[in-house]
Amino acid sequence: MIVLITGTSSGVGLATAVTAARAGCTVVATMRDTSRSAELREAADDAGVTLDVRRLDVTDGPSIDACLAGVRQDYGRLDALVNNAGVSNSDPTMEMSTMEALRATLEVDFFGVIAVSRVAMPLLRAAGGRLLTVGSVHGIVGQPFNEAYSAAKFAVEGFMEGLAPVAAAHGVRVSLVVPGFVRDTRFGRFPDINRTTIQAASGPYAPDFAAYLDWVCGPDLEGAGQSKWEVAQTLVRTLTDPDPPFRVPTSAWVAGYVKPKLADPDGAAVQTLARGWIGAGG
Template identity: 40%
Template sequence: MKTQQADVVLITGASSGIGLTTAVYLAQKGYAVIGTSRSLARLSELQEQAKAKGLSVTPAELDVNSDEDVAAVVPELIARFGRIDALVNNAGYGLWGPLQGLSSEELRAQFETNVFAAFRMAKAVLPNMLERRHGTIINVSSVAGRVATPFNGAYVASKFALEGMSESLRQELWPYGICVAVVEPGLFRTDFYDESQVVGENALSPDLPYQAAVERYRRKHGNILRFSHDPIVVAKVIHKAIRSRNPASRYPVGIEAWLGVMGVRFIPSRIFQAMVRRSIM
């Protein structure tokens, strides 16, 4: 176990949900935590929760989608803290809608936040980690990074891409003492499915043939969401991955994530896809 090493942790998208919960949890565990958001004002909840527990978390305004922002802010934080021991690429959102109804711009924006931002952030912290031959990068993916579901194609594509990139990065960095791992949450109670979710502009167009299927999907998905869990479970898994000297490549979190991962692995794909379709549309 690395108890003393991973002490400065930078978490993106720490203004709500999994990022916020992880930031407070890691601060409780004694880490120096930097939590980022596109807006400092949105980090007030994080600061209040930390303060209520007698903890302090450093807020940082950072747009992970901007090369300029990352190039300016991350080195500043490294200079201030002396190092970044762990980076948690958590910022992300879901673009919802049948693929046929999405525009290329919407798909690009989805990849910008869920894939390119993680790439950009990793590049920003790597020189410091490589210099010290030490560090951990956790990419928050999803069970959707392994199991494709209808009407989430853009999100699924972005998380599959994030997982592939993480696996290559993991192999490239292993010889230099830097660990890369992916965390794959199932269903967790955050802003993800309401405030943060982006519905494609033409996703519900009457010109598309999916109306009835979308209705069924919405009804079933609404029922499934009632089983979502407290994001503290994800925070604990992220902590486990950060303090491990030899983290696993992937950490599914939650029973539905495990079922998905096992299903896609062991059930013939034609049967498994029919099961997925039937359960949610």
């Protein structure tokens, strides 16, 4: 299986690249800046696997085109795409952020996913392949003080849910893998931003933000965190599942967290309904 993964310089992307390679996949591990590949290469060496590291910036159309053209030329096929690349918005509220920062979050976390997927789709159709996207619990349950990130992940959820029945009719299985809190990554962590600095920038929302942080750091979220390797294992299992569901939580905690919002936890009911709309049957 030839698998292309975005955002592999660290975190879940790095772990997924290594885990997929260990499972026997040929992995094209992409990142915006290949000079930041040392951590990935070290992890691959430690695991005894080889990765094909290439540049791909999800916000740069020519780099997407060049990367996918290179995969087509060198391998003749692409069996799976894992959309993992993403950014976090560090501003505490919509009012405290700038429109530029809000748009930048959507540009990477939503439009970047679509940009890579649409270029990869002809290759995936030809291979009868898989399109996996890393979603988030924040794309199902809107998160206070994470409005831009939640909006981007909600958009990804809706786009992929709409795409899935059409893609399936042409041989491509679409799945959204939904993690919760991943404890051993740098995602959403900023060296110069902490509880004190964000609260100071929160204006009238400072008391609300303080209460929110108490909840995040409190007993309600005990057991919520996973390692990046656990999330990666779920992604690779979904890649190789002969009949993957549309929505795949990465843990029992995630499944419980989104349960109040979802009457259709794995998306099967909506997918069955939507297939009828396009004449694809049940």
